[in-house]
Amino acid sequence: xDPGLADPVPDAxxxxxxAGRAMLGVAALAGRRGSRLGRAALWVFSTLFAFVLxxxxxxxxTSLFTSNRLLGWVAFVLVLLAVLFALALAGREAxxxxxxxxxxxxxxxxxxAHRGADLREARAVAAAVxxxxxxxxxxxxxxxxxxxxxxxxxxxxxxxxxxxxEILRPLDALARAEIESASRRVATVTALVPLAxxxxxxxxxxxxxxIRRIAEIYGGxxxxxxxxxxxxxxxxxxxxxxxxxxxxxxxxxVAGGGVLSKLSRRFGEGVVNGALTARVGVAAMDLCRPxxxxxxxxxxxxxxxxxxxxGLVPRGAGGGAAGGAGGGT
Numbered sequence: 001x002d003p004g005l006a007d008p009v010p011d012a013x014x015x016x017x018x019a020g021r022a023m024l025g026v027a028a029l030a031g032r033r034g035s036r037l038g039r040a041a042l043w044v045f046s047t048l049f050a051f052v053l054x055x056x057x058x059x060x061x062t063s064l065f066t067s068n069r070l071l072g073w074v075a076f077v078l079v080l081l082a083v084l085f086a087l088a089l090a091g092r093e094a095x096x097x098x099x100x101x102x103x104x105x106x107x108x109x110x111x112x113a114h115r116g117a118d119l120r121e122a123r124a125v126a127a128a129v130x131x132x133x134x135x136x137x138x139x140x141x142x143x144x145x146x147x148x149x150x151x152x153x154x155x156x157x158x159x160x161x162x163x164x165x166e167i168l169r170p171l172d173a174l175a176r177a178e179i180e181s182a183s184r185r186v187a188t189v190t191a192l193v194p195l196a197x198x199x200x201x202x203x204x205x206x207x208x209x210x211i212r213r214i215a216e217i218y219g220g221x222x223x224x225x226x227x228x229x230x231x232x233x234x235x236x237x238x239x240x241x242x243x244x245x246x247x248x249x250x251x252x253x254v255a256g257g258g259v260l261s262k263l264s265r266r267f268g269e270g271v272v273n274g275a276l277t278a279r280v281g282v283a284a285m286d287l288c289r290p291x292x293x294x295x296x297x298x299x300x301x302x303x304x305x306x307x308x309x310x311g312l313v314p315r316g317a318g319g320g321a322a323g324g325a326g327g328g329t
Contacts (some may be wrong), residue, residue, distance in 0.1 A: 047121075057079050057174035061075045090100060093226060095099075095220040095223075096227075097229070099226075100220045100229075102219075103218060106125060107290055109124075109125045113125055114156065116159060121156070122157070122160050123150070123159050125291075126160060130143055133167055133171070137175070138195055139170055145165060146162055146167055149162055149166075150163075160294065164291045164293075164295040168289065172296060176185060176299050178217070179277070179282065181211035182209070183304060184308040187270040188209070189202045191270025199273075208230065209282075212282070214288050215284070217262075220288050230288075233287055235280070238283055254322060273316050274308060275305045282301060
């Protein structure tokens, strides 16, 4: 018997439907929380490292001043520049956290005004949202419509809904475009890259970049630490809702029932990873928007993925890529 005609050896790791292992790996990394002992140890070691580095830099500069005054001044200037750059980076990270906290505060105020039907607070929140995006050219038309209609509203919900519908609509469109781009990138790369750690790294980088860009769109402009913190918050909310594991109904809405089983295993993994990336993006919109979704509908994951993967999922294999566009998250 010709060995070339034998059936391939089944791979146990490939059993079952595509599960989006790259995004599940990202969720495991982002959702991991260290123990109190681990955090205390990290603080002690980092403080010790900073102390040792400071003493070593001081001894280095003073010894150079003793042996060669010119080299001592050079070393002093370089150390001073390093300290200034470190302070600048720390200040940028702090400003990023402050911007994210401002968005959180506005959203909480809007929710409180809605619950209490507080017209005065609702108008104050709407005015704060308008001021936040006053310099944004994409929001100029909506701001003009909001400023014209806002004084005539005598209902708290109407004031908040007007601000959301007129001011946030173009920003939501930009955020949806970022989600679709990230979903397409993750789906394509994880479908083509066969290395497990490589596709996890690509998915992690793409999701971090997407979340950072969504924060910038809504005025957050998070730094590196702020983006990582936001990523952890996003996955924490998804894990709490049980939304990280892709459900069967989402698979059906994204790719039309059994179409994934008719495609290659790697392509199916890519589609599922793209769908999970879209779900992360929608959760990031929830956390970065200054107003919760009320007047405008929350983007549907199936619709985002259908547009992101248009042309990648064969239409003839099942019509779900288009038919699922109206599905929910």
